[in-house]
Amino acid sequence: MKSFLLIFLLLFVDAFPGSTLNEKDLKVTSFNKKKQGSKAPRKVFIRSFNAYFEVYEEATAKTSGSKKERANRTTFTSGTMTKMGVQIQGVDVPDFQQLIDQAYESFVSQLKSQGFEIMTASEASQFDYYSGWTTKKGGASSDAQVEGYIMVTPQNYDYLVKSVTKGGKEKFGRGLVDPTPKISKELGNAFIADVSFSFPFVTLDADASTWTNSTSVKADIGYRITPFLDPTENNRSIANFGVSPIPTQVRFISGLDIGSNPLFHAKVEPKKAVYAEGVFKDKKIKEVTQAQSDLFSKTGYTQLVMTSGDQQTVASHFADCDHDAYVAFASGVMKDMLDTGISNFLELTKD
Numbered sequence: 533m534k535s536f537l538l539i540f541l542l543l544f545v546d547a548f549p550g551s552t553l554n555e556k557d558l559k560v561t562s563f564n565k566k567k568q569g570s571k572a573p574r575k576v577f578i579r580s581f582n583a584y585f586e587v588y589e590e591a592t593a594k595t596s597g598s599k600k601e602r603a604n605r606t607t608f609t610s611g612t613m614t615k616m617g618v619q620i621q622g623v624d625v626p627d628f629q630q631l632i633d634q635a636y637e638s639f640v641s642q643l644k645s646q647g648f649e650i651m652t653a654s655e656a657s658q659f660d661y662y663s664g665w666t667t668k669k670g671g672a673s674s675d676a677q678v679e680g681y682i683m684v685t686p687q688n689y690d691y692l693v694k695s696v697t698k699g700g701k702e703k704f705g706r707g708l709v710d711p712t713p714k715i716s717k718e719l720g721n722a723f724i725a726d727v728s729f730s731f732p733f734v735t736l737d738a739d740a741s742t743w744t745n746s747t748s749v750k751a752d753i754g755y756r757i758t759p760f761l762d763p764t765e766n767n768r769s770i771a772n773f774g775v776s777p778i779p780t781q782v783r784f785i786s787g788l789d790i791g792s793n794p795l796f797h798a799k800v801e802p803k804k805a806v807y808a809e810g811v812f813k814d815k816k817i818k819e820v821t822q823a824q825s826d827l828f829s830k831t832g833y834t835q836l837v838m839t840s841g842d843q844q845t846v847a848s849h850f851a852d853c854d855h856d857a858y859v860a861f862a863s864g865v866m867k868d869m870l871d872t873g874i875s876n877f878l879e880l881t882k883d
Contacts, residue, residue: 552864553757557806560876561799565787568721568795569881572786575722576643577651579712580704581636581670581689583729583866584681584761584778585628590617591736593747614821616749618734622853625673628684631859633671635866636686639727642874651722653690659718661711665692668702676700678763678778681730706776712785713794723796723877726783729869730761731862733812734851751817753851755858756807757865782873798880800873808861813852 592615640650653667671687676699685691694705705711716724733755740747760777780802787795 551868552861553802553806553868557802557804558869558872559801559803560872561797561801562876562880563794563797564880565789565795568787569798572721572723572796572881574647574881575649575651575720576725576784577656577719577722578640578689578691578725578727579656579715580691581632581639581725581727582683582685583628583632583635583862584678584683584731585623585862586620586681586732586734587675588617588619588680589734589736589751590615590680591738591749592616593738593740593749595740595745595747612740612745612747612821614738614747614749614819616736616751616817616819616849618736618751618753618817618849618851620733620853621850622855623858625682625684627855627859628682629671629673629687631862631866632684633686634863635727635729635870636689638867639870639874642870646878648723651719653692656719657692661715661718662692665694666696667691668693668696674700674702677702678761681761709792711792713788713792716786716794717788721787723784723786726781726785727870727873728778728780729862729866730758730778730780731865732756732758732761733853746820748818748820751849751851753812753815753817754807755811755853755861756805757802757862758805759802780869782869784873784877796880798873798877800869800876802869806865808857811853811857811861817849817851 592613594613643650656662657665657667667690668685670685670689670691672685674683675681676697677683693702695703697703712724712726716722733753735752735754737750737752738748739750758780760779762777763775781799782801783797783799785794785797789795
């Protein structure tokens with residue numbers, strides 16, 4: 533049954549010539565134990581529905597100063613530093629908001645058309661697990677969740693958070709063990725849906741060489757959908773220690789089996805990063821700071837040789853994108869994942 537379902541889903545993705553993702557890009561999970569899919573109530577609690585769009589990334593490379601003593605001279609080599617910040621240009625928050633709004637509208641519409649009721653955050657908050665949690669209204673973008681990224685949630689959508697930091701970062705209380713199956717059981721075995729997308733556009737590589745007394749930062753422009761987003765990638769501070777990656781997925785879970793495992797698990801996720809073509813004008817950017825030495829002939833007295841390069845080079849770059857191509861790729865990815873994810877879900881919930 534699982535093999536037949538997988539073939540059906542992959543054919544579904546390939547049936548549309550305009551699809552952004554194909555069968556090689558998607559991993560489909562189809563798990564339905566004890567006929568949980570048909571036994572569970574036809575209710576879906578959309579616990580999370582969001583997208584992360586990278587808008588800025590920076591990196592810094594440094595070398596420390598040094599001092600060398602010789603017979604008749606002392607050489608001081610100053611440290612160097614190269615800092616690069618790359619910001620996206622051509623799309624903005626209204627574009628991101630429209631993308632997530634359209635995706636959410638399609639998601640809810642497809643579920644309702646198949647007879648599923650959407651459990652609201654207000655209803656879910658009546659259960660013990662969500663006691664004391666805060667209801668957040670969607671439609672307000674945030675740059676506090678992941679450094680360098682804008683997180684957007686749909687308008688006309690409410691969701692629950694355990695807490696919010698002073699800086700605006702939302703906490704969801706998810707530890708090492710996924711609590712979703714237990715939450716589903718408490719919610720009367722309702723299906724819990726989690727939908728998230730991550731769209732990075734640049735990768736920075738910082739290099740510091742004491743051998744050449746130079747520092748450099750290289751930027752590779754590569755707009756893509758990724759299997760997961762590492763919230764600590766651009767910020768390795770102690771505050772982010774132990775923070776879990778954010779998966780790109782369309783997932784439904786219901787019921788509680790042995791341990792913390794679900795009875796029903798339908799998920800679609802990218803197997804690997806899938807890159808868009810022809811969206812950005814530049815593909816590579818590089819900045820270098822080089823220390824230069826001024827050499828003097830030897831004398832009968834001690835000489836100081838100062839090495840230049842102590843200046844700080846701050847490179848500010850804007851990565852120009854084709855607006856329509858950027859939006860078309862994100863929209864296509866969302867549509868393909870949602871359509872495949874819902875088809876997977878519906879097939880598993882048949883009687």
